Amino acid sequence: MATIYDVAKIAGVSPKTVSRVMNGDAPVNAKTREAVESAIAALNYVPSSAARTMRSQRSGLIGMITGAISSSHQFEDAGLPEIYLVQGAQRVIAHSNRTLLIADSGGHADGVPALLQTFREHQVEGVLFVAEYHREVRLTEGWKDRPMVLVNCFDRQGTPCVLPDDEGAQFALVDGLIKRGHSRIGYLTLPEQYVACTLRVDGYRRAHRENGVPVDDQLLQVGALPSATNEFDLLWDALDRVLRAEPTVICCANDKMAMRVYGLLRERGVSIPQQMSVAGYDDYRMIAEHLHPGLTSAELPYAAMGARAADKLLRLISGTTKPNEPECELVSGPVAWRESVRTRDANVTSLHQRRREP
Amino acid sequence: MATIYDVAKIAGVSPKTVSRVMNGDAPVNAKTREAVESAIAALNYVPSSAARTMRSQRSGLIGMITGAISSSHQFEDAGLPEIYLVQGAQRVIAHSNRTLLIADSGGHADGVPALLQTFREHQVEGVLFVAEYHREVRLTEGWKDRPMVLVNCFDRQGTPCVLPDDEGAQFALVDGLIKRGHSRIGYLTLPEQYVACTLRVDGYRRAHRENGVPVDDQLLQVGALPSATNEFDLLWDALDRVLRAEPTVICCANDKMAMRVYGLLRERGVSIPQQMSVAGYDDYRMIAEHLHPGLTSAELPYAAMGARAADKLLRLISGTTKPNEPECELVSGPVAWRESVRTRDANVTSLHQRRREP
DNA sequence: AACCGTTATGACATCGGTGTCATGACATCG
DNA sequence: CGATGTCATGACACCGATGTCATAACGGTT
Incomplete structure (x- = not known):
């Protein structure tokens, strides 16, 4: 050399x-x-960046800790799309002439301190901590030397973080359903202990409230368990209970669940969307676009979140924090309206619409 | 510090x-x-790893170039699962006490030299080059200083590589179908210019040959285009042609296509698997396990490929190459047999089997 | 007692850049 | 014409580890 x-x-x-x-x-x-x-x-x-780093104390490296890579098998619910987070962050970081150092927690919190140590060795200029799903984290070891941004998670120490706007997105979806003539809206939720579940139900209720539509709690049923055990039977039963409440549309906690609901409804001879509309959550393209009919879904804006987090981190590193920049940023995604939702009024021409709303 | x-x-x-x-x-x-x-x-x-690297010339870094992260939107066909490649490699590399430096080509080959330059700056000990789908690559810039392993791709210079065993996996799937009593096996293939298409069709034919079953070329139809334009109509027509050849099972080039075929068959009132069996390729869990009925699929062993490639690279770095180690390694995945394939003989008890075959 | 081998430790140079300061050549100005 | 300022460049030390070599202490041999 x-x-x-x-x-x-x-x-x-x-x-x-x-x-x-x-x-x-x-x-x-x-x-x-x-x-x-x-x-x-x-x-x-x-x-040699080693020599340069030694003299100037600037390594040009950003560390990222994620379970997104290795944990996919474990947290099946989270699925793969959170890799878009990595994508969004990577793009912004590459643009700033830095390189992403990726370490993987292997899905276990115990590994995190060792990873932070590795990052310290490599003198990373900042760290992004990415969670597999929206949740609270408790990072035992302090990381005071350099800035850190939490992505898809938050803590009680007020560490800067970037989160999905679950409440807002579910509101937008349900609001859109009501505007399309639906008033009995079934909802197969996430397990109740998830932060996202609470927030989305809040959005669901607010949409009803603001439109003056009463909520029938029979329409809300938990559709999934944290562990995958017997998930299928649970969903079957939950769907059964929702259907007894006579909805015209069923919202699912995620697209994966919606895909199952497609199968279950068809088994019962219920056609989508003629007899029942269906909506998902995540806008996981691989599923939503290729199901037949196309699945209406609220986007979980992972790419945008990754980009926002990287941006925030870079600003913390350079010390050019925006005035009044909040510790915690909410990122909203649009609702992708597809054929699985039918508009319930005289005008049927819009039935096969295929467009996105902001 | x-x-x-x-x-x-x-x-x-x-x-x-x-x-x-x-x-x-x-x-x-x-x-x-x-x-x-x-x-x-x-x-x-x-x-400080910078100081250590400078003195000892060993950075403890492995570079990975991938389009897996940023190109997902473009090469929709490839989809996300190739992130499992990253996962497999990451695991092995972390185990060797090294850290993965990830750079992203953004889906464009032009960016690659710049990334290699970055890696050189950081004195990476070796490079993994990951392609989004099984294909030939032409890396213009040489990278002679340190070892490199190609993953999911190959070149004509004989650079060490790790590839999926497309022929073998499709053989195993079709062989299994024949053993389950099927003899008219439809196949909706990938676009013909893909390496994987040719190899898999080879496997399809060999399975017929070895079982003494004749191949009806009417049963083989191209089911997808390289670009997403009008993909849906194409699939509809292709399916139509395949059905005219009266198959008892339809193999799809990937699980995404199988998901669409589910929708199309149901639209025609054809029940799965009672009236028609369906098989996919990739064993993309997110789809295969949650479709109803569960989709039989040949696994594209991405995680294993990533691990094998990392292993190979580490051996090249340490100079402990195995005797007779081939330049190019094929990795086979199992076939996951699920409910979408019906066994066509008297014994119907095995209809709802849910197991994996090696 | 002289010699040797092992164990335990330190002095010093070195890896390849960059920050600091000094220097020389010109051009400009009062 | 001397003073001042700018441009262009080099000398030198230093960042924080580690490889090389030297040295000292100690136990055991002949």
Whole structure:
């Protein structure tokens, strides 16, 4: 590997001048610059970030801790889409000329301190902590040296965080359903201990309240368990109870559940959307777009969350915090309206609409 | 940040002794070790990997280039599961006490040289290049300094690579179908220009040949286009042609396509699996397990491929190549047999089997 | 007692960049 | 014409580890 000294020798200048050409932090004569640049090209010189980091204390690395990669099998509910979080963050970070160092908690909190240690070794400039689903976390070890942003999770210490706007998105979806003529709206919820469950039910209720539609609690049933045991029977029973309350549309806690509901409804000979409308949550394209009919779903804006979090972190690192920037940011996603929801009024032409609403 | 000098001062020893305690590469008196260790704990000392890298030329970093993260929207066909590749590799690499540096090509080959440059800066010890789907690549820039392993792709220079055994897996699936009494096996294939298409059709034919079942080419129809344009109509027509050839089972090129076929068959009033069996490819759990009935599918063993590739790379780095280790390794996945395939003989008790075959 | 081998430790140089400061060549100004 | 300022460049130390070599203490041999 060529070093800055080799380049300097070939170009007939001092190493410091080469450094100046590389970094552009001081004026360099045009001719000198040219000589240096051709020497760099000739030697295929690449500066060592180790040496640079040592001197300047800036590694150009951002650490990310995630269960998104390894835990997918365990937290089946979370599924894969949270990888979009990584994508969103990666994009912003690459744009700032930094590189993402990814470590994986393996789904266990015990591993986290070791990962933070690794990050410290590599002198990362900041850390993104990504959770598999919207929840509270308790990071035992402090990480005071450098900034950290929590993504898809929050703690009680007021660490800056970025969260999905569950309440708002569910509100938008149910509000849209009501505006489309539905008033008996079934809801197969997440397990109650999930933060997202509470928030979304709040949104569901607010949509009813603001539209002056009463809520029948019979229409709300828990549709999933935290562990996958007997999930299928549970859903069957929950769907049964919801159907007895005579809804015209069934909201599901996620697209995966909606996919199952498609199968169950068809087994009962109920056609979608003619006899029953169905909506999901997550807007997990792989499912929502390819089910037949296409599934209406509220987007869980993972990519946007990742980008926002990375942005926030970079601002914390550079110290250019926005005035009045809140510790905790909510990110909203749109509702993707597809054919699984039928508009219940005279005008049937809009039945096969396929568009997105903000 | 505390340095090794701070620790040395507190422990009353030389920095070199602290280094010895950290690395255990030379004997240290028990009492001295104790003093050093408590000093380390007191200062919360973490060694700087930058300094270590500079001196020893070993960064402890493995680079990974992937489109898996950012390209998911573009190569919709590839979908998300290739993130399991990252997972598999990550696990092996973490186990070797190294850290994964992830860069993203953004789905464009033009970005790759810049990423390799970044990796060179960080002195990565090796590189994994991951493709979004099984294909040939042409890496313009050479990367001779350090080892590289291609994953899910191959080149003509004979760079070491790890590939899915498409032929073998499709063979196993079709062979299993024939053993379950099917002899007219429809197949909605990938676009023909894909490597995976050719290989899988080879497997399909070999299964027929080895079981003495003739192949009716009418049963083979292209079910997807490389671009998503009009994909739905194409699939409809292809399915139509396949059905005219009177199959008892329809193999789909991937689970996503199978999910659509579920919808299309149901629209025609064809019940699965009573009137028609269906099989997919990928064993994309999110879909295969939650469709109703559960979808039989050949696993695309992404996690295993990632692990194998990382393993191969680590061996190349340490120079402990296995004797006769091939440049190119094929990884096979099992077939997951679920309810979507019906056994066509007197014994109907096995209809609701739910097990996996090797 | 002189010699040797082992154990335990430290002094010092070094990896490859960059921050600091000094220096020389010019141009500009009063 | 001397003073001042700007531009361009180099000398040198330093970041924080570790490899090399030297050294000291100690126990056992001949």
